[in-house]
Amino acid sequence: MGDRYCLSDVTSFPRMQVMFRLSSTSRIRTTGRGSFRCPYCADQRAYEHKKTERWLAFYSIPLFPTTTLGERIECGSCRRAYPVALIGRATDQRNRRQEIGTVVQWRCAMIAVACAFGPPKQCQAEAIGSGMVRHWRQRADVGEIMADCRGVPTSGMALEEVLGRLGNLPQSLRPSDKEHFLQSAREVVRAGEGGEKQQRDLLDAIAARLGISEDGMRRALAA
Numbered sequence: 001m002g003d004r005y006c007l008s009d010v011t012s013f014p015r016m017q018v019m020f021r022l023s024s025t026s027r028i029r030t031t032g033r034g035s036f037r038c039p040y041c042a043d044q045r046a047y048e049h050k051k052t053e054r055w056l057a058f059y060s061i062p063l064f065p066t067t068t069l070g071e072r073i074e075c076g077s078c079r080r081a082y083p084v085a086l087i088g089r090a091t092d093q094r095n096r097r098q099e100i101g102t103v104v105q106w107r108c109a110m111i112a113v114a115c116a117f118g119p120p121k122q123c124q125a126e127a128i129g130s131g132m133v134r135h136w137r138q139r140a141d142v143g144e145i146m147a148d149c150r151g152v153p154t155s156g157m158a159l160e161e162v163l164g165r166l167g168n169l170p171q172s173l174r175p176s177d178k179e180h181f182l183q184s185a186r187e188v189v190r191a192g193e194g195g196e197k198q199q200r201d202l203l204d205a206i207a208a209r210l211g212i213s214e215d216g217m218r219r220a221l222a223a
Contacts, residue, residue, distance in 0.1 A: 025057045026069060036087055038075045046076035049084065098172070103136050105167045106181065111148055112165035113185045116202055117156040117194035120149045124191045131184030135177070156193075159202070163209050170210050178210045179220040186221060 032049035050072055053065040072081040110128045114120035125145040132140045173181065185206055189199045207217045 021059055023057045024066070025055050025062060026052060027055050027062060027065075028052050031071075034087070036073065038078060038080070039082070039086075040078050040080050041075060045078075047073045047087075048076065049073050049087075050081075099136075102169070102172045103132070103138055105169055105172070106136070107132060107140065107145075109165045109167065109169060109181075110184060110188060111145060112157055112162045113202070113206070114188050114192060115149055115152040115157040116159070116162050116189070117192055117198065118154055119152045120146070121192055122146065124188050125149075127184070127187045127191050131180075131187065135180045135184065159205060162202070163205060166206070166209055173210070175212075175216060178212050179216050181210065182207055182212060182217065182220040 028050055030048045031051050034047055034049070035044055036047050037043065038045040038047075052069040052071065054067040054069055055062040055065050057063060071084050073084055073087060074081050107128065110131065111120070114124040114128060122142065125142045128145055129140040129142050132138045169181070170178075182203065186199075186203055189202060194202070203221070204217075207220075212220065
């Protein structure tokens, strides 16, 4: 009936031995690209963000990185290497310039709100100054605000002109900042002239121009 093998015979077959060889190797790879102002070229240049990493390897085949040994940015023109922090500083400076521009636009728009129903009062200028400190941590001189309001007609500034002073605030402000603007606008408007309905219509128009939702408007005006 053929050959028969018992379980004990299996142990007599040759055994296959498999050996795995793991090692480590270092690699440089590009993890990002962008543009920056190169200190050597003194101009805007493209850069590559490069990392030197230690990789686990199987028979000299890299598998995955285990440790970052260093990183740098490399100018695409002069090929010089710089610390990655150079990008961070440039980004911080750019963000700071953008924030300053937003604050200036915010102040200009709020002055227009104060002039909506006629020449602004001292208390309205003070409300603008308080809003700048509260939302931007920027001090504003009340006298300068009043000086910027000179020449406003007694009938006030037209609604479209007020809304036009919002400029690019609808794009540059975050949703929470838009609600803060509406809160400050309410304080400024209430401190000045204009009936309750006129004030509410103005605030509704500002909220619509800024793209504030109905929920956001309720939060802003209820605060």
